[in-house]
Amino acid sequence: MKVIHPVTGVERDLEIPGGGRGYTRPASLVSLWSTAPFLQNNAVGTFYPSGSVEDRMKSFQDSIEQMLLLKERARDPVLAARGVNAGLIDRTTQRCSIRVAPGYVPNFVEGLGDLLFPSVFSDDGGVEIGPIPPDTPVGLLASLNIRPEGLGFWERIQYDWKLLGLVKEIKQKLKALPPNATDEDAKRVFTPLADSLLALSKCPDYVVNRGHYFGTGQFGDESRLSEQDKRDLIEFLKTF
């Protein structure tokens, strides 16, 4: 499949590896009208949260129109500013940091991680990374592959070494920022690290609202419905 670099917007091919953890069970399509926005991550469609039937129907109408591409799906404004037309990418909205509590930090390098990379760990054994600038793709950190599966003993040690080295580099570079650093300064430091984070990502596809183009005739779908068919289908979906 094609994926977009979340910083540069450059498109590249990604081969999806087999042998994952299992399967995602799709949400039931029964009473579809009541459960918009759509897809597992609720990323397709606008959510009107009041809970009234009117708002449920408004959420449904907007979401199903986006699913069937009667209406364009939301776009990433950061890449749009660079002239790249990509779907929505979850990004930080303000300067922040991420803290992993000690109990959730894996046992890196067979338990020697904190001895070999002391600057990565806080005094309590946790890990804190920041300041992360606004507009950073959340997935760059959230999809970091901390524990790849299926690695042998030495491969795991090599992987941990690479990962801890990267976290160390990120921490050092962010720490070197002066206390009065602007968001732009933080972005200048963080942006060049994107490729290293991408290289260790378990899901380097950061667009959250794409896929499922059935009936649209686009992106490989061969069963294009007419606009009238789509409108009729939407009316039918309201009935069950």
Ligand code: HEM
């Ligand atoms: C025009 C015909 C179709 C319509 C109107 C339709 C509608 C939908 C809707 C609205 C959802 C979101 C459900 C939710 O989030 O609660 C959904 C999910 C899904 N549909 Fe369809 N669908 C159609 C065709 C298909 C076909 C042909 C397949 C399989 C070949 C399929 C497979 C799936 C899967 C796997 C999901 C879950 C995807 C995810 O959440 O990421 N659908 N469908």
